[in-house]
Structures are given as C-alpha cells and as structure tokens.
Amino acid sequence: xxxxxxxxxxxxxxxxxxxxxxxxxxxxxxxxxxxxxxxxxxxxxxxxxxxxxxxxxxxxxxxxxxxxxxxxxxxxxxxxxxxxxxxxxxxxxxxxxxxxxxxxxxxxxxxxxxxxxxxxxxxxxxxxxxxxxxxxxxxxxxxxxxxxxxxxxxxxxxxxxxxxxxxxxxxxxxxxxxxxxxxxxxxxxxxxxxxxxxxxxxxxxxxxxxxxxxxxxxxxxxxxxxxxxxxxxxxxxxxxxxxxxxxxxxxxxxxxxxxxxxxxxxxxxxxxxxxxxxxxxxxxxxxxxxxxxxxxxxxxxxxxxxxxxxxxxxxxxxxxxxxxxxxxxxxxxxxxxxxxxxxxxxxxxxxxxxxxxxxxxxxxxxxxxxxxxxxxxxxxxxxxxxxxxxxxxxxxxxxxxxxxxxxxxxxxxxxxxxxxxxxxxxxxxxxxxxxxxxxxxxxxxxxxxxxxxxxxxxxxxxxxxxxxxxxxxxxxxxxxxxxxxxxxxxxxxxxxxxxxxxxxxxxxxxxxxxxxxxxxxxxxxxxxxxxxxxxxxxxxxxxxxxxxxxxxxxxxxxxxxxxxxxx
Numbered sequence: 094x095x096x097x098x099x100x101x102x103x104x105x106x107x108x109x110x111x112x113x114x115x116x117x118x119x120x121x122x123x124x125x126x127x128x129x130x131x132x133x134x135x136x137x138x139x140x141x142x143x144x145x146x147x148x149x150x151x152x153x154x155x156x157x158x159x160x161x162x163x164x165x166x167x168x169x170x171x172x173x174x175x176x177x178x179x180x181x182x183x184x185x186x187x188x189x190x191x192x193x194x195x196x197x198x199x200x201x202x203x204x205x206x207x208x209x210x211x212x213x214x215x216x217x218x219x220x221x222x223x224x225x226x227x228x229x230x231x232x233x234x235x236x237x238x239x240x241x242x243x244x245x246x247x248x249x250x251x252x253x254x255x256x257x258x259x260x261x262x263x264x265x266x267x268x269x270x271x272x273x274x275x276x277x278x279x280x281x282x283x284x285x286x287x288x289x290x291x292x293x294x295x296x297x298x299x300x301x302x303x304x305x306x307x308x309x310x311x312x313x314x315x316x317x318x319x320x321x322x323x324x325x326x327x328x329x330x331x332x333x334x335x336x337x338x339x340x341x342x343x344x345x346x347x348x349x350x351x352x353x354x355x356x357x358x359x360x361x362x363x364x365x366x367x368x369x370x371x372x373x374x375x376x377x378x379x380x381x382x383x384x385x386x387x388x389x390x391x392x393x394x395x396x397x398x399x400x401x402x403x404x405x406x407x408x409x410x411x412x413x414x415x416x417x418x419x420x421x422x423x424x425x426x427x428x429x430x431x432x433x434x435x436x437x438x439x440x441x442x443x444x445x446x447x448x449x450x451x452x453x454x455x456x457x458x459x460x461x462x463x464x465x466x467x468x469x470x471x472x473x474x475x476x477x478x479x480x481x482x483x484x485x486x487x488x489x490x491x492x493x494x495x496x497x498x499x500x501x502x503x504x505x506x507x508x509x510x511x512x513x514x515x516x517x518x519x520x521x522x523x524x525x526x527x528x529x530x531x532x533x534x535x536x537x538x539x540x541x542x543x544x545x546x547x548x549x550x551x552x553x554x555x556x557x558x559x560x561x562x563x564x565x566x567x568x569x570x571x572x573x574x575x576x577x578x579x580x581x582x583x584x585x586x587x588x589x590x591x592x593x594x595x596x597x598x599x600x601x602x603x604x605x606x607x608x609x610x611x612x613x614x615x616x617x618x619x620x621x622x623x624x625x626x627x628x629x630x631x632x633x634x635x636x637x638x639x640x641x642x643x644x645x646x647x648x649x650x651x652x653x654x655x656x657x658x659x660x
Contacts (some may be wrong), residue, residue, distance in 0.1 A: 094126065094550045094551070094553060094656060094658060095549060095550065095551045095552070096242070096551075096553075096554060096587050096636065096658070097553050097554070098553070098555070098556045099122035099123075099319055099549050099554065099555055099556070100122065100128075101118060101121030101122040101507030103121065104117050104118055104121045104340075104603065105117075105121060105125075105126055105127040106127075107127050107130055108127075109128070112128075112570070113562075113566075113567050114294055114488050115211070115555075115558065115562055115567055115584075116567075116570050116571060116584075117575050117633055118555065118556075118585045119555050119571070119574070120524060120526065120574070122221060122555060123581055123582070123613070124400060125445075126460070128520060128648075130328065131271075131574070132351075133250070133331050133332045133335040133336070133576075134311075134332070135309070135332060136351050137328075137332055138329055138332045138333065138655070139273070139274055139275060139329045140535040141286045141289050141290040141293075142290075143271075143273045143274065143342070144264055144266060144271070144272075144273045144286055144287075144605060145263075145264070145265075145266075145268060145270070145271040145272065145400050146262050146264045146265075146268075146271070147262045147264050147286070147290050148290075148305070148610060149261070149262040150246045150248070150262035150263075150264050150280050150287055150290075150416025150497075151287070151290050151291045152294075153221065153244055153246055153261060153262055154185070154190075154221070154223070154291050154556060155244070155295060155298070157190070157198045157220060157221045157244075158185075158188065158189050158190050158191075158295070158300075160192070161192065162192070162220035162221055163192040163193075163219045163220045163221070163225060164185060164192065164194075164220065164221045164222075165192050165193075165194045165195060165196060165215065165219035165221070165222050165223070166178050166181040166182055166185075166193070166195040166217060166223050166224075166225055167195070167198075167207050167211065167222055167223065167224045167225065167227070167228075167282065168181075168195060168196070168198055168225045168226060168227070168386075169196075169197070169198070169205070169225065169226040169227045169381075169386075169487075170198060170199070170200050170205075170319065170320070170380075170381030170382075170386040170391065171204065171321070171386075172318055172319040172321035172322065172374040172377045172378050172381075172389075173226050173278060173279050173281055173319075173321055173322035174197070174225060174226040174227065174318075174381075174386070175197070175318075175377050175380075175381070175386050175389040175390050175393060176227035176281045176314040176315070176317050176318030176321070176377075176393060176394075177248075177279075177280045177281035177283075177284050177318055177354075178195050178197065178225050178283055178290070178390050179314050179349075179390055179393035179394050179450065180225075180281055180285055180311045180315060180318075181195075181225050181284045181288070182195055182264060182289040182309060182394060183221060183310075183311060183345075183394065184284075184285070184291075184306075184311055185288070185313075187302065187306040187307075187308065187483035188288070188291060188292055188295060188300075188302055188303050188306050189295070189300060189301075189302035189303065192606040194219070194293045195390060196211060196214070196215060197381075197385070197386045197387050197390060198200060198210075200381065200382075200451065200452060200483075201387055201451065201452075201476040201529045202214075204511075204522075205227065205233035205511075205513070205520060206224075206227035206228060206230060206231045206234060206236065206247075206513075207222075207224050207227060207228050207235060208233070208234045209233050209234055209237040211234065211420075212234055212237040212238045212241065213584070213585070214478055216564050218238070218242045219243050219247065220240035220243065221243065221244045221245075221591055222238050222244070222245045222288075223242045223246045223248065223284075224245070224246070224247045224249065224251060225248055225249075225250060225280055225281070225283075225284045226248075226250070226279070226281065226283075226630075227249055227251070227280070228245075228247035228248070228249045228258065228263070228510070229247060229252075229253050229254075229257065229258070229260075229263070229265055229267075229268075230251065230253075230254055230511075230513045231247070231258050231336055232256060232257075232258045232259075232441055234258070235247065235258035235259060235260050236258070236259060239259070239559075239568045245260045245261050245262075246259045246260065246261060246262045246263075246264075247260040247262070247263040247266045248263075248266070248280070248283045248284045248287055249263075249264075249265045249283065249405070249636055250265060250266060250278050250279060250280050250282070250283050250377060251265075251267065251278060251513055251514065251515070252323070252495055252513075252514075252515065253265070253267065253268055253269070254513070255299070257570065260421045260464055263286055264282065264286075265283065265623035266278050266285055266414065269427065269460070271307065271512075273404070274329075275328075275329040275330070276329045277324045277325040277326075277329070277330055278319075278324070279319045279324045279330075280318065280322065281314065281315050281317050281318030281328065282315060282318075282319055282324075282333060284287060285308070285311060285312075285315050285333075286313075288308055289308060291362040291644065292308060296606055297500075299329075301543070302399075302639055308529050309336070309340075309434065310340075310345075310347075311574045312333065312336045312337040312339070312340055312344070313337045313340045313341050313346040313347060313350050313588065314350070314393060315333050315334075315337055315367065316333060316334040316335075316336070316337020316338055316340075316366075316576075317337065317350065317369050317374065317377075318659075319333055319334055319368050319374060319424060320334060320369040320370045320374065320576070320578055321369065321370060321373075321374035321377070323370075323398050323517065323518065323579045324515075324579060325441075325581070326366075326576060326577070326579055326580055326581040327581075329571065329581070331575075331576055331581065332575055333637075334366055334576040334578070335575075335576050338364060338365070338366065338576060339637035341354070341361060341364050342361065342362055342363070342364055344361065346419075347362070347393060347396070347401075348393040348395060348396060348397065348398045348400075349393040349394070349395060349404065349405070350393070350400045351401065352392065352401040352402045352404065352405035353376050353392070353405050353408065354368075354372075354397070354469055355378070355402070355405065355458060356376060356405045356406065356408070356409040356431075356438070357372035357373060357376065357409075358372075358644060359372050359373075361642070363572075365572060365575065365577075366575055366576035366578045367577065367578075367583065370578065373448075373454075374496070375412055375415070376405070376408045376411075376412045377389040377392075377393075377408060379408060379411040379412035379414070379415040380408055380411055381452070382412055382450075382453055382456075383418075383450070383452050383454030384411055385413055385455075385656070385658055387409060388404060388407055388408060388411075389404075390527075391404055392404035394525070399633055405487045405591065410449075415452075415453065416457075416525050418450055419453050419456045419457065421445070421458075422449050422450070422453055422454075422457045423456075423457055423460045423461070425448075425449070426444050426446075426457050426460075426461055426471065427435070427461075427464075428557060429444055430442070430444075430461070430465070435466075439467065439536045439539075440467060440468075440536055440539035440540040440543050440548060441467060441468050441469075441470075441492075441497075441536040441537075441538065441539025441540070442461065442467050442469045442470070442536075443469075443470040443471075443472070443483060443484075443528070443531060443532035443535050443536070443584065444457070444461070444469070444470070444471050444472065445471075445472040445484075446472070446473070447473075447474055447526050449471070449472070449473035449474075449477055450473055451473040451474065451475060451483040453473075454471040454472060454473050454484060454616075455471070455484045455486075455487070455518070455520070457471040458470060458485050458487040459472040459487045462487040462488070462489060464548040465547060466489060466547075466548060466551075467485055467489065467539070468486065468487070468488040468489055468492050468497070468535075468539055468543075469486060470484050470485070470486040470521075470532075470535060471484060471485060471486070472484040472523075472528060472533075474525070475522065476551055479480075479520055480499055480523070480524055480525040480526065480605040481510065481523070481524060482522065482524070483520070483522050483527050484510070484520065484521050484522070484523070484530060484615050485518070485520050485521075486498075486514070486519045486521070487517065487519070487520065488516065488517045488518070488519075489543075489547070490541055490547070491541055491542070491543060491547045491660055492539060492547075493516040493518060494514060494515070494516060494518065494519040494605060495512070495513065495514045495515055495516065495519045496516075497535070497538050497539070497542070498519055498521055499512075500538055501534045501535065505530065505605040506533055508523060508531060508534070509521050509523050509531070510522040510523055510525055511568075513638055521558050534604070538626055552636055552655070554583070554585050554586055554587040554636055555584050555585060556587070556607075557586060557587060557588045558586050558588060558639075560609050560611050560612040560614065563609065563616060563639070563650065564615070564650060565641060565648060565649065565650045567639060568639035568641050568650055569641065571583075571584050571638075571639055572641065575587075583639060584638065584639075585636055585638045585655060586636070586637060586638075586639075587634060587635065587636045587637070588609070588634070588635065588637075589606060589610065589633065589635075589660045590607040590609060590610070590616070590618075590632075590633055590635055591607065591608040591610055591632055591633075592605055592606065592607055592629045592630065592631055592632075593606040593607070593615075594606045594609055594635055595629055596618075596627075597625045601621075601622055601623065601625055602619065602620065602621045602627055603618075603620045603622065603623050603625070603629070603654075604617070604619055605617070605618035605619065605620065605629065605652075606618075607635075607652065615650070616650065616652055616653040617642070617649070617650075617651045617652070618635070618651060618653075618654050619640075619642075619651055619652070619653060619654065620653075620654040620655075620657065629657060630660075632660035633657050633658065633660055634657075634658045634659065634660050635652065635654050635656070635660070636654070636655045636656035636657075636658070636659055637652040637653055637654045637655060638652070638653040638655065639652065639653075640653040642653065
C-alpha cells in the first residue's frame with residue numbers, strides 16, 4: 094500500500110484566529126477557498142428555482158392537495174429511498190394533503206424502482222403517484238401506472254438512460270440540460286427541494302397549512318439519507334447534512350432516528366456524519382436487504398417514542414443477521430479469489446455464488462473492492478423460479494461503473510437485462526448462463542480504462558502532525574469542522590509510533606498502547622476489524638484519525654487507526 098499526502102498549494106488567509114492551522118490545511122487540501130466555503134448556515138443552500146420540471150411537479154401536487162386527491166409515494170428499499178419516502182409523506186401531510194400513502198418495492202418480488210409488478214400490487218390506482226429516489230429508468234412502470242389512470246411525478250437523482258419514461262412531470266438534477274448547480278443531491282434531497290417549492294407556491298396562494306409548515310423539521314431525515322447514499326458532500330449537501338446533524342444533536346430528531354441512535358450505542362449529543370453512515374444507515378438498509386423496507390419507513394414515520402423503539406429493535410436484530418450473512422459471504426468471496434488468483438489477473442472482478450443472498454451482494458462487492466482495489470461486481474440468484482441473477486457493483490477512482498455497464502450493453506445487446514446507478518455504485522440483472530460472458534466483458538473494459546497505476550492500492554492522508562497537535566482540542570475542531578464524507582474525506586494523518594503492547598477486544602479489534610518517539614508521550618489507539626491472531630510490530634507507520642473516546646462520562650484522545658504499515 095502506498096501513502097500519498099494531500100497537497101494544498103496555498104492555505105487561504107482570513108481564517109479566524111481560533112481555527113487551528115491543521116484544520117486550515119485540511120480545508121485547503123479539499124479545495125476550500127476560505128472561511129466562506131466552510132460556512133454551512135442553512136441560508137446558504139441553493140434555491141429550488143433552477144431545478145428542471147419542478148414547476149410542473151408543483152402544479153400537479155398543488156392541484157391534488159386542493160382537490161383532496163389521493164397521493165401515493167413510491168420509494169426505494171435503501172436508506173435514501175426510505176428517508177426520502179418519510180420526508181415526502183411527512184412533508185405532504187404538513188402542506189395539507191389529506192390522503193397520503195406509500196409503497197416500497199420488495200426487491201425479491203417487485204425488483205428495483207417503479208416496476209409494472211409494483212404498480213399491479215396496488216389494490217387501486219392512486220390519483221397521483223410520486224416516485225422518490227427512483228423512476229428515471231422506470232419506462233414500463235410509469236406507462237403501467239398511467240394506463241391505470243394515475244398522474245405520475247418522478248423525482249430521482251440517478252443518471253438517465255437513452256430513453257426517459259413518459260411521466261407527467263420529472264425532477265432530476267442529472268437530466269441532460271438541467272440547470273441546477275449541484276448534481277450531487279441524493280433522492281431524499283430532490284424530494285425535499287420539491288417540497289420547498291410546493292410550500293412556496295401554496296403560501297403565495299394563501300394556503301393556511303403551508304403558511305405554518307416548518308419543513309426544517311425534516312432535515313434530520315435529509316441528512317441521514319444523503320450520507321447513507323454516498324453522494325458527494327459538495328457544499329450544498331454539506332449545508333443540508335450539517336443542518337440535520339445540528340437538529341439531532343439538539344435533541345430534535347424524529348423518534349425513529351432517536352431510537353436507531355440508541356440501538357447503535359452512539360451518543361446523540363456527539364453524533365457525526367460518520368455515525369450516520371456506519372451505524373444508523375446500516376440498520377435501516379438491513380430491512381431492505383433481508384426483509385421489507387416498510388419496517389424502516391414505519392420507524393421514520395411514527396411520532397410515538399415507544400413504537401419507534403420497537404421498530405428500532407426489530408431493525409437492529411435484522412442488522413445483526415445481515416452482519417453474519419455478510420461475513421460468511423465475504424469469506425466465500427475471498428476464498429474464491431484465492432483459488433482463482435483473480436486479484437492478480439483481472440482488472441475488473443465479477444463473482445457469483447449460487448448460495449449468496451441477493452440483498453447483500455453490494456456489501457460483498459464493497460469489501461472486495463477495498464481489499465483488491467479493483468472494480469467488483471457480485472451476483473446472487475434473484476430469488477425466484479427464473480435463472481436470473483441480480484448483481485451489485487462498487488468501483489474505484491477513474492472507473493465510472495454505470496458508464497462501463499452501458500458500454501457492455503452497447504457491445505453485447507441483450508446481455509444485461511436491466512442496469513442503473515452511479516459512477517461508484519450500480520446494480521444490474523442478467524441470465525445465469527450469461528455470467529461468464531459478462532465477467533469477461535467487464536474485465537475487458539476495466540483493462541481498457543485502468544492502467545497499472547490506477548489499480549495500485551493507495552491511501553491519501555493529510556500528512557503528519559506535530560507532537561503538540563496530538564490533542565483532544567484539535568480532535569474536537571476536526572470533528573466540528575465537517576460534515577465529512579464522500580468526496581470530502583475525514584481528516585487522517587500518518588506518523589511513526591512505537592507500539593508498547595496491545596490487547597484484543599471482542600475477538601476482532603485491537604486496543605493499542607502507543608508512544609510518539611519524538612517526545613515520548615503515550616497515546617491510546619484503537620483499530621477495528623483486524624486479524625486478532627497477528628501481533629503488531631514494535632515500530633509502525635500508522636494512518637490514523639484523531640478521535641474522542643467517551644468512557645464513563647470522561648472524554649479522552651484516541652488514535653483511530655485505519656492502516657498499519659512498516660515504519
């Protein structure tokens with residue numbers, strides 16, 4: 094593994110004296126031009142006017158509210174879709190809609206998005222069908238819904254294919270020619286913007302409910318869905334996430350999020366974007382992966398704290414099952430790689446096992462991508478009587494996964510039955526008999542687009558710290574300087590330490606007793622998910638984050654070790 098240090102040509106001036114020079118350096122390495130770019134006040138978020146299609150969508154929803162029409166929100170079975178569904182249902186009710194329901198596809202029965210199967214599962218056709226976090230690829234599903242008499246409004250953020258569904262309105266910042274400055278909105282962000290526009294329209298029309306509607310109460314859900322979907326945390330998304338985190342830390346989150354934070358063992362007062370991504374979102378996602386995401390949506394919709402705790406306990410139990418299933422499947426995948434030596438021979442890796450669970454293959458792809466530093470596709474049986482496989486992929490920098498699937502589709506028409514996604518993550522379906530051809534085609538495109546240097550494992554750090562900077566005060570500033578996440582990486586550093594000893598926690602984590610050889614000060618370190626049978630060397634170069642350990646009412650500095658290399 095190669096360590097590369099992020100470089101900033103110039104650290105801008107004008108920072109307040111209390112902003113630590115290390116944080117200034119970290120900001121500069123991420124393109125922050127000065128204090129203004131770190132000002133995440135909600136008043137600085139982008140306006141909704143530039144979103145294409147939003148006027149038409151607002152007009153249709155305003156008409157539905159005025160006429161008492163039934164509105165059904167069609168969400169998705171991941172965390173972005175679940176939070177987006179809850180935002181839409183809660184927001185529409187706040188704005189005066191009297192009949193608002195929702196449907197979530199079951200990935201094993203209906204497939205992804207607004208499919209004809211999902212439309213057919215609705216006992217009656219709603220007056221208005223509003224998609225959230227899906228729909229841009231749902232050509233047949235939109236047609237089926239409109240054939241039943243529904244007005245269809247699509248809100249999505251996924252990249253469009255060559256053809257668009259014939260929806261009555263479509264809001265998606267990633268449509269060709271759309272003028273919205275940020276293309277990084279998650280699905281939950283898109284529908285939140287639609288609600289803002291709808292409220293403005295209704296207020297102008299003198300609507301009483303809209304006058305009193307406080308849509309900022311939905312920002313905890315917007316923050317969770319945005320972080321969970323791994324969209325880039327550009328400035329606008331950081332504004333949204335920061336506002337949502339502040340609501341949570343102030344004790345103003347919805348009961349479902351409060352209960353999920355409690356189930357995860359995290360502190361609400363110190364909650365971070367990292368906590369949302371690694372502790373809260375997986376508990377919601379587990380329902381969509383293994384059972385039914387309606388469990389997650391109900392947890393986010395209830396205003397009853399006791400009921401929310403009950404849902405959260407169910408979600409936590411499902412997540413424990415997911416973790417064990419994931420561990421078993423990752424072990425299978427690693428054994429498969431070792432047998433075939435695929436990591437050394439392939440630039441793009443495709444794996445399939447008939448015993449795998451279709452709801453967990455994305456997590457397997459993510460783990461293998463991290464370990465092999467190659468784009469990975471993982472497949473499992475679709476779970477029905479057909480010979481169809483469902484796959485999920487994760488990519489590395491320099492390889493646009495959805496575009497790669499589109500290229501395979503162009504070169505081998507009919508090979509991929511369905512696909513969609515982003516640069517770094519995508520999903521697809523194909524016939525089981527076609528898996529070998531797909532694996533070959535995927536590797537061929539990866540070889541064309543990735544050279545040897547792109548396939549080399551690297552870790553980027555913010556350089557070293559002076560001994561005096563290893564302190565809880567800087568750790569606190571770095572934590573508060575976010576929100577950190579996708580494309581706005583949490584600050585991490587690399588330095589040499591002496592390891593005086595270690596102990597194993599829970600069979601798979603290390604607690605490390607470290608010494609900085611420059612000044613002899615001792616520091617506590619922790620490293621998660623290690624091979625506990627190994628023993629760390631005495632002298633080590635550590636890639637680490639400054640972290641704050643909360644224990645028995647006291648805070649202390651600890652080094653959260655990400656990577657361990659020879660000194």
